[in-house]
Amino acid sequence: MKLSRFLYFIYYLRKLDKEKFSLFLKYALINGDKTKLSLLSDVFTSVLVYNISILEYFQFRYFEKDSSEREKWAGTGYLYEYQLKMNPKSTRIYLEDKIKFLNHFGSFIKRKYADIGALESDHKLISQLLENKSGKLVLKGSHGQVGAEVEVILCNDYSPEALVDYMRKGKYDLAEEFVLQHPALMELSPTGLNTIRVLTQIHDGDVNFLGARLRVSVNSPVDNMAAGNLAACIDMKTGTVNGPGVYSDITKEDMTNHPVTGKAITGFKIPFWNQVINLSREVALYMPGNRSVGWDIAITEKGPELIEGNHNWCKLLWQLPVKEGLKHELEQYL
Numbered sequence: 001m002k003l004s005r006f007l008y009f010i011y012y013l014r015k016l017d018k019e020k021f022s023l024f025l026k027y028a029l030i031n032g033d034k035t036k037l038s039l040l041s042d043v044f045t046s047v048l049v050y051n052i053s054i055l056e057y058f059q060f061r062y063f064e065k066d067s068s069e070r071e072k073w074a075g076t077g078y079l080y081e082y083q084l085k086m087n088p089k090s091t092r093i094y095l096e097d098k099i100k101f102l103n104h105f106g107s108f109i110k111r112k113y114a115d116i117g118a119l120e121s122d123h124k125l126i127s128q129l130l131e132n133k134s135g136k137l138v139l140k141g142s143h144g145q146v147g148a149e150v151e152v153i154l155c156n157d158y159s160p161e162a163l164v165d166y167m168r169k170g171k172y173d174l175a176e177e178f179v180l181q182h183p184a185l186m187e188l189s190p191t192g193l194n195t196i197r198v199l200t201q202i203h204d205g206d207v208n209f210l211g212a213r214l215r216v217s218v219n220s221p222v223d224n225m226a227a228g229n230l231a232a233c234i235d236m237k238t239g240t241v242n243g244p245g246v247y248s249d250i251t252k253e254d255m256t257n258h259p260v261t262g263k264a265i266t267g268f269k270i271p272f273w274n275q276v277i278n279l280s281r282e283v284a285l286y287m288p289g290n291r292s293v294g295w296d297i298a299i300t301e302k303g304p305e306l307i308e309g310n311h312n313w314c315k316l317l318w319q320l321p322v323k324e325g326l327k328h329e330l331e332q333y334l
Contacts, residue, residue, distance in 0.1 A: 005048045008077045012047065012054045020249075024058035027251050032063040039063060046070065051077035058250055059316060060325070072325025079315045082330055083292060086201075087311035091289035095311040098142040099174055108283055108306045111177040115142070119164055119175065126160035129175055136178035139167060152178060152221055179307070182271050182299040188263045192217030195296045195307055196234070196276055197317055200284040202291040203333055207281045209236055210292075210329060213317050214268065216245050218259060225317055230255060232265050233321040239273025241266055246323075248316050276304045283309065292333070 028039055043057045052060065052075025060073045074082070087095070094104045099115045112129055119126050129137060135156065141149030151170065158166065167175065185194045194217055199210035215223035216230040223229050230245030244254035245265040256266045270276065280295050283306060294313025298305045319326050 005051060009047050016054055020055060024055065024250055028058055028063040034063060051075050059248055059320065072327055073319060074315050074327040074330060076315065078327065083312055086292035087290040092311040094287060095290060095293065095309045096143065098140055098308060101308055105283060105306060110305055111179055113176040116167055116173040123160045126163055129177065130155040130158065132177040134178040134180050138176045138178050139170065139172040140174045141172055142174050150222060179298045179305055180300060182301055184271055185299055188268060189217045189258055189261060191219050192221045192223050193298055194223050195298050196270060198276065198280040198295045198297060199313055199318060200280055200293055200295065201333055202284060202288050207284045211318060212236060213321055214241055216258065216265060231317050231321050234270060239270040241268040243321055246320050248320060271299050272303045279304050279306060
């Protein structure tokens with residue numbers, strides 16, 4: 001057993017959401033056939049053997065699976081090691097830092113944006129941002145993860161001086177024009193920007209697609225699964241959602257329709273699908289030093305809009321919607 005697995009386990013313990021662990025443990029005891037002691041023992045063993053996190057034991061439903069099924073799932077430890085090989089630290093900086101990302105991929109970006117340094121030195125630039133068509137700005141921390149350090153504000157509430165002051169106080173270093181999503185996605189879920197996560201893998205100089213997922217907000221300004229939202233699988237050929245929306249919370253049921261709006265998730269057709277695929281291929285080849293990336297793409301009335309790229313794309317978002325361990329799809333690239 002690798003020493004790293006024990007170190008990972010200590011890390012998982014330190015970061016563990018104890019309330020969620022207790023909830024999942026109770027669920028597994030009710031729905032499985034293990035005693036509490038045997039379940040806890042199995043959690044510890046599985047983290048070491050299968051290179052998963054503590055909560056992933058439940059999210060991957062290991063309490064129902066035998067060893068052959070467990071082997072199929074790519075967990076946090078496995079993905080960390082895989083993505084470190086595919087996206088070296090020397091090149092992933094352009095994906096970790098949202099400001100560097102926007103500057104590097106600027107030719108693919110349609111919305112207006114500016115970092116705090118530019119805003120502090122150019123009030124004309126602030127005025128241009130505040131006068132954008134949407135009437136809103138998205139303030140971000142350039143190193144925020146899973147929707148953290150993000151706030152949407154109304155432009156009419158701020159003067160140029162007040163905006164800079166608010167960003168300084170909130171420790172935001174990036175302001176972006178709010179993206180107005182396509183009416184079909186607005187009808188599906190209006191509370192947040194519902195993006196498409198397209199997973200690309202560079203292999204032999206070409207782009208392979210590991211899949212695509214629709215991220216659906218549920219009474220949330222962000223669409224991340226970690227924030228309690230839904231994700232559904234998209235058929236790569238047709239751009240149609242071919243399964244229900246799923247939560248990362250195992251106690252919640254899958255949703256064929258949105259729980260608030262009632263609009264169908266299963267069968268939802270992604271507008272401009274061919275353009276989404278073409279954009280994903282272009283940006284993947286624009287920085288081939290990062291070989292395995294999850295691209296977040298919004299859909300507007302005029303077409304797809306690149307939001308960001310993720311070197312540490314999520315194993316839950318990838319596997320839970322298809323209810324299948326997909327580790328085998330990565331092993332061919334190692």
